[in-house]
Amino acid sequence: SLFRILGELWPIFGGNVSKPKLTDMFYIPQKPYLTVGTLRDQVIYPQTREEYDELHDSDAGLAELFALVRCSNIVEREGGWDAVNDWIEVLSGGEKQQIAMARLIYHKPKYAIMDECTSAISIDLEGFMYVHCKKIGINLITVSHRPSLWMYHEYLLKFDGRGGWEFGPMVLPEGYQQGTA
Structure with a gap:
């Protein structure tokens, strides 16, 4: 929901949202x-x-x-x-x-909102594309349930499903395998 609001796909019914210009953002859904x-x-x-x-x-x-x-x-x-x-x-x-x-x-936007957009792609190709995007200066904001993407991010925003959230540095779990990307 948050990313659909940021991408101006859903309207805001209350509160304020500060974000980059729409021309600096790209939204890619699943x-x-x-x-x-x-x-x-x-x-x-x-x-x-x-x-x-x-x-x-x-x-x-x-x-x-x-x-x-x-x-x-x-x-x-x-x-x-x-x-x-x-x-x-x-x-x-x-x-x-x-x-x-x-x-x-x-x-090549400044920001890419990636909403499960690599779920049908192999982990190796997904990793290669994420590395390339970062190399050319695209800041990646990702929704994903695939742990293979954790290593490409510096911060984690986690919602609890009841209106609460946590934000902080991405800490990879002990024993996390980075894969072959």
Whole structure:
């Protein structure tokens, strides 16, 4: 709920919220937003094709992004960047999440609200993408039940389900395995 309010997906009915400008934030839900349109459109959204063409001479950068998030096969399989589809129906859950991560990396916002957005992706790929996002300066704010993501965060905000909360440094449990990311 908190992240949906921060992403301005839900209205505020009381109190105050201080947050960065909406243009500095990107929200990625567990089930990414995809529309009927070209494959390119899925990555550059909310940018328009005209805006994209003014900034780029080719789709080489998009190809690099798809290689980075390990979904290059989609381009050939679906008929190229100009292929039009109902992507929600065509792509698997993991592929949708990989495209959402490519979109995040393409736009490079200051903050990313990640709401279970890698739940259908392998832990290794998830870790690789989190490391890359941090490397390019994206501050990650994550909702997840996967302990594999703990190591990519410095602070923990924990809600108790009754209106209470705790906030403090992320302390990894004794015996925590960092994995292979």
